[in-house]
Amino acid sequence: VSEAPSPLTTITFLSDYGLDDEFVGVVRSVLRSIARHAEVVDLTHGIPPHDVRAGALCLARAAQYLNPGVVLAVVDPGVGTERRAIAVEVGGGQSYLVGPDNGLLAPAVSMVGGADRAVALTNEAYQLPAPGPTFAGRDVFAPAAAHLANGVDLYELGDPVDPMTLLPGVLPVPSPTADGLAAEVLWVDRYGNAQLNVGADDLDGWGDRVGLRWGTDERRTARRAGAYDDLRGGDVGLVVDSYGLESVVVPRGSAAATLGLAAGDEVHLVRYDDDEPGSDGVVVPVELQRRR
Amino acid sequence: VSEAPSPLTTITFLSDYGLDDEFVGVVRSVLRSIARHAEVVDLTHGIPPHDVRAGALCLARAAQYLNPGVVLAVVDPGVGTERRAIAVEVGGGQSYLVGPDNGLLAPAVSMVGGADRAVALTNEAYQLPAPGPTFAGRDVFAPAAAHLANGVDLYELGDPVDPMTLLPGVLPVPSPTADGLAAEVLWVDRYGNAQLNVGADDLDGWGDRVGLRWGTDERRTARRAGAYDDLRGGDVGLVVDSYGLESVVVPRGSAAATLGLAAGDEVHLVRYDDDEPGSDGVVVPVELQRRR
């Protein structure tokens, strides 16, 4: 302790708290009461309630853009039960992630090189006294994040945990099929774009048109395009999105609403042998207007 | 004026402005233009439009966690009429609350020990010129909050007001009945938990099961539990929430949606004489699945 570690100046905060209640404001007040110097950057609080998978994917998408410091992430359907509250050190102490041990943090931890050290947040000296057991964000996670931002050593916060025992996240990978790839919708964004778990290079050598099959018996042909507005009205497109993943889009409209796609849905991508329209017997391009 | 008061560094901001319009951003810009040094912490702007009671309860729930400084609270259906705009000093000048005199501030003021001094915000030298009378948050309340954060004395902002004349808030208390308590839903949070105006100690000596009666003829038996996930699917639970109040919950679901409860609804709690299932003739535990 001859030399205090330099404090971390950014706390990035993600949750499923929404913004209609005072949860986010109370957590920010707690953070500020302990770590006045730190700036809190809200990543989002619009994760659907209890949707750990959506929170984990959101955190992973953002990970490479976040400021070094502390990430506070709370999507915690098991609050008050046996699930562990944890803090994880990454990047040789450059950053920490704080949250429940339910897979929420795992994809982001993995993206930044894996965990160096981890603890269960068991030291009540670094927690707020709780009138009830249900607001761990306020009483357990926020104080831990703020103390880490102040330079408190990770091992002060509780019992060391073997990072290998942390609950892994589930990132679905596409699987090859006889005529293409079985993919999954990872995320539907505000504009209705449906991001697939398919990287641009997974479609290397495919043509300009790709068949889509989903649901009971839905079929469309998607045009691969560089930008939303390169598509014409009525088109369904496949665009490499800002995270490098293939996304199903409809120009100036919601692909999710138009096609009936939601996060978690399976989508089969069918590779066309050549690019002649109609050369594929299975997937027939149909104008949007005519389907309706 | 030989020694300037030290400026306050936090302005906590609550309103019913929502986040879709520019109201919050404009108020924050005004705060920043006057009190550059102060950090604004948004408590929430999701109070339902004009719902003074919801805003007052939200502020009271959060009060003990807020940073010392200025609280700016605007839920103001009477803007532009005779209702007073006020600022209230609490905690011996440690904090101030600024808002309309319509009961919005009263429960929080009471929770932190009552008002020391109060003024009506009548000094136009500390207001913005207004093109119209309807945005007092921007033109009257925000400037007052920012000037208080700068160390301007309360009495500079307008005419002193006897704190006893401020409109009191209404915090409903449960009333005893022949077989239990008549309670009220104070708040339904994002997860659908329905907070009652019943403290944990109000149920001292009650058993593990409590009857609920509400609406025209709705009845259920609730199990008292320590955490949401201690309940089984189909259960209705009573959990002491993070504010120390009894909350009606459904594990991994919305109690409000399942049971048809909303803020302000009356709920009767029926005390069971013993804990034998079925010993109470009035309230029969029924599996959720079988009711539907």
Add this chain to the structure above:
Amino acid sequence: VSEAPSPLTTITFLSDYGLDDEFVGVVRSVLRSIARHAEVVDLTHGIPPHDVRAGALCLARAAQYLNPGVVLAVVDPGVGTERRAIAVEVGGGQSYLVGPDNGLLAPAVSMVGGADRAVALTNEAYQLPAPGPTFAGRDVFAPAAAHLANGVDLYELGDPVDPMTLLPGVLPVPSPTADGLAAEVLWVDRYGNAQLNVGADDLDGWGDRVGLRWGTDERRTARRAGAYDDLRGGDVGLVVDSYGLESVVVPRGSAAATLGLAAGDEVHLVRYDDDEPGSDGVVVPVELQRRR
């Protein structure tokens, strides 16, 4: 470079990103990674997706209240196409506006005195490498805004553009009719107030009551009032709003919902010759209750 320009301390941020995805948080992280000293003030992110007109009007309403510095505005349906990304200097270098050249910035630029200089953001040295072309807010606009806040000269960011060639915004003006004014709903706010493109002085000499005609055959008489609560239940009012424009209101209710008005709707204002009730044969005052 003998004397560095003093950095700008405020970045005001408006978008149609919503708050449910991580877009806003990622952009703020990028801003902070480049311009640590600057504070970001969110104006709103609730502009309807791709609604350039709504974003432009919002920015214009707020313009006079914003802190000097950089305005980052992103409503960008043409992202990834030929539309230019631009930065505009106003007020002799006191402020900059950064966004797409699609009319979004134009009304605000005009309100603060017009553009001094402008550039197309073509210098990739001041951009982030992009995995895909669709998140210009993160990869192009945010870095430009942050570098401007750091004092980088506008012309470093790309090719100079003649401000006269920037896409103008469209601010509809009311037009006189035989019996009054043809107006338009500019904006419906959270409370359901419908702001018209009619200034208070456009109604100079009109009486206390004004006829409204809209839709196929809808007619009501509005009472002009100083504040919402000066109206009685069932009234429709015309109130000069906080921006100095006439707004159609219903006391403690939503005028938009009650009357079926939306942004962009045409509304005819009919001038009454005198104020005797019923003196006008066309517009008959009807109690709200009796219409329903």
